[in-house]
Amino acid sequence: MLASFLQFVFSGITVGSIYALCGLGFSIIFNASHVINFAQGEFIMIGGMATVSLVALGVPLPVAILLAILATMLVGFALEKFAVEPARKASVTTLIIITIGASIFLRGIAQELWDKNFHKLPPFSGDQPFLIAGASLMPQSLWVIGVTVVVIVGLGWFFNRTLEGKAMLATSFNTLAAQLVGVNTKKVLLMSFGLSAMLGAIGGIVITPITFTNYETGIMLGLKGFSAAVLGGLGNGMGAVVGGLIVGIAEAMAAGYFSSAYKDAVAFIIILFVLFFMPSGLFGKSGTERV
Amino acid sequence: MFRNERMIGLAVLAVIIAILPQFLPNNYYYDVAIQAGFNAIVCVGLNLLIGYAGQISLGHAGFFGLGAYASAILCTRYGWPPILALLAGALVVGVLAFVLARPILKLKGHYLAMATLGIGIIISIVLNTEAQITGGPDGISAGPFSIGGYTIKTEQTWYWVVGGTLLVAIWLANNLVDSPVGRALRAVNGSEVGAEVVGVDTARYKVLVFVVSAVFASVAGSLFAHYLPQITPAKADFFKSIEFVTMVVFGGMASTFGSLVGAVFLSALPQVLTVFEDYEAMILGAIMMGTMIFMPRGLVPTLGSLLVRRRG
Amino acid sequence: MRGKTLLTALAAGAALGVFGLAGPAPAAETIKLGSYLSVTGPASFLGAPEKKVLEHYVEQFNKAGGVAGRKIELIIYDDGGAPDKATSFAKRLIENDKVDLIVGGSTTATTMAAVPLVEAAGVPFLNLAGAVIAVEPAKKWVFKTPHTDRMAAEKVFADMKKRGITRIAMISENAGFGKSGHDQSLLVMANYGIQLVADETYAPRDPDVTAQLTKIKNTAGVQAVFNWSFGQSPAIVAKNYRQLGITLPLYMSHGVSSKEFITLAGAAAEGIRLPAAGIVVADQLPATDIQKNVAMDFKKTYEGKYKEEVSSFGGHAYDALMIALAAIQRANSIDKGKVRDEIEKTKGYVGTGGTVNMSPTDHMGLDLTSFHMVDVKNGNFVLNN
Incomplete structure (x- = not known):
């Protein structure tokens, strides 16, 4: 009995870390612009697919990963420069529709540039599961969890210790004030897209050995990542991680103890319930509205 | 002053709907027009919420799907007359929206988007899973729409039914916009706190509009279920919800005719884009991005003010 | 203001009219x-x-x-x-x-x-x-x-019967193909003396199904597992199945009868049994097989x-x-x-x-x-x- 419970926990943590990694990117762009980037899932897809195709060309995995992350960041910069920046004065809703258009556009390119088949990457450290008290955990799950932790620590350092990070943080609190003290908020926005593209790509690469990838991978992961980010409280990196883990573990527990058909519904009911009592998510700022 | 112009717009639209069949060579073109009409009905309702009350909903396909399934289930499994099933569906959706509205509309911006998205997804999961009642992923048929012994059989008849329903929907929406409630709504969109300070019960109006827009979606869903040979849970899912919101914003928020144009344009566009075959998605995405970048207020308001400026 | 509304309505009409114009010409004798x-x-x-x-x-x-x-x-x-x-x-x-x-x-x-x-x-x-x-x-x-999916189910159940399997677990994707295959299987399994003792589902694109498989693993008396899905999910099922060390025979539907499945699942695909059309094993068909050449x-x-x-x-x-x-x-x-x-x-x-x-x-x-x-x-x- 304990073994099954532990197995559900492992499943939940594996899936939850995947959602968390996907959710982090939403938070960063939201911080800089208050825009929900619906093309975030496509960053995840591009990271995974680019790595797969580079590996297929004979590029060694570490180099392929690096190149894929760079390529995804370029896409992120381009998205900001050519689609978001020109419409900077538009309403947030309009900007969201632009990112939806971008996601359709990027999927359209991906299906022609690559193909519609599913692809895989080999697990980074083999596929011999660890057995812990009768439950099993794949090494790749540890990679996902580990990368999530590293990303969190790295983001903490970036936002609190570097000038660029502090500028981004300042912009998220008050754009006008940040501008007044000399922060180039345009550059901050560009950086936020690059950074979240990087996070998306890293996530997409490290989860591909578990979930596989194809040109449509980003849709579902983007949705779950968004849910995780909102549950945790938008703009809070730690919140996105906690949100992702809650959604992942709720799904696994629901599948294990209740009904696998309704496991996704259970996760969304939990999110709704939390929002009813904490309207800004678990760790969100409950800002006052300016009149 | 606003009122008259809206009525003239409505009359012009009625004339267009009446003339349009002259340019529809066959049932396929009717089909595109009909599907655009269904989407337009939903969008006119959704625009009240997004455009006037400033509240986003990523779950309206859930209400659309509930209406469709209420009709399909009540008609095929319980033999109800279609019009009663439609009304029952609208009632159920209305009550559900009313119950959900208070806690949900307390949320702001993206949290509201998340909550409505969650509700839509839960609805589509239930429709997908309860296969004994709903037919599961392969869907269910609602059968033809008949009333008082008369059955709608041809696309031509459906065209008039949808066109008429659309006119009624726009007329209702216009009335709501011009009523005291409507003025309060526009205040809500402007500044909620400000509106409350001058004594507008914003919460009550937001609830009202949420319910109205959900009922619009439900009625459109019910009719749609009778029009299509088969409806599936995909009609209630997240992607359909996103599609509705996109139509509203694309055409122009806070403009009833904008919603109409957005719905028509984005319903017909994929049919036109089939000539590009494999590049369909790429071009659709590029058109969406380009339009919103260069016309951030949406098609109709931007083009409208452009024309007025040129004339003036 | 009046002009604006009128023009707006006209713009709407123009948009409506767009698709009244085009129409391909009929080609003769093709x-x-x-x-x-x-x-x-x-x-x-x-x-x-x-x-x-x-x-x-x-x-x-x-x-x-x-x-x-x-x-x-x-x-x-x-x-x-x-x-x-x-x-x-x-x-x-x-x-x-x-x-x-x-x-x-x-x-x-x-x-x-x-x-x-x-x-x-x-x-x-x-x-x-x-x-x-x-x-x-x-x-x-x-x-x-x-x-048909029913034929696939019948083929699988006939094979199970031959091996003396009578109690099985099913796991299927909660989408069109998986759901229909699942339902058809329930209809015909009794004809082969087979009883369903565990019934699990998963959503398309779920990254992990170990929770469902753990439930099946813990169900007493299961002799074989039958999965219904296509795309990448069956590969995830196969991998999770091996991860949990389940050794019962694993059957899948004809939805995985493409090489892509084996590529994705890798070693985890080994030993899986499924019904497939002749084309999948074309080179192994005996020369006398009527399908061989085609x-x-x-x-x-x-x-x-x-x-x-x-x-x-x-x-x-x-x-x-x-x-x-x-x-x-x-x-x-x-x-x-x-x-x-x-x-x-x-x-x-x-x-x-x-x-x-x-x-x-x-x-x-x-x-x-x-x-x-x-x-x-x-x-x-x-x-x-």
């Missing part, structure tokens, strides 16, 4: 072959190869002078797996493109979305849907080429042209095209009624799916002998008869 397939979307691994097959073979026929003295004009639309789009495209093919027959419908939902239309319009419709409801009861104008020929053509492994899904489109063109040849006409009658008279057609013998009551015409049980061994499908 066979107009219409198709709508799920080339993109979750069922793209069905629709994409189907499209390739239709395009290639139509081109070949046209190079060779056409069929019954007529060139073939192929019109393909992508429904993205959405039934309402399928309805629109079927209408477009029938009403606007005025096609002589339709070969299409990659999934059951998209197929059923067109069935009432082709029945009303009287257009021969060869579909590629898996579920049995597409042709049962037989509808006048509707035919199909793939094996299957090998199709495999070589497809793999040579598109540089990817052949799957049985493209084969469904191949069979449908061949049956349709043969019927036109025999009818020496593109009269819809005559073509329909000839399709129904198809006898002894040997295709990638098996030998087809249609009749007024059987609009598929395949039997269980055309299905083979195969095992995954050393990264290949190996015939097990």
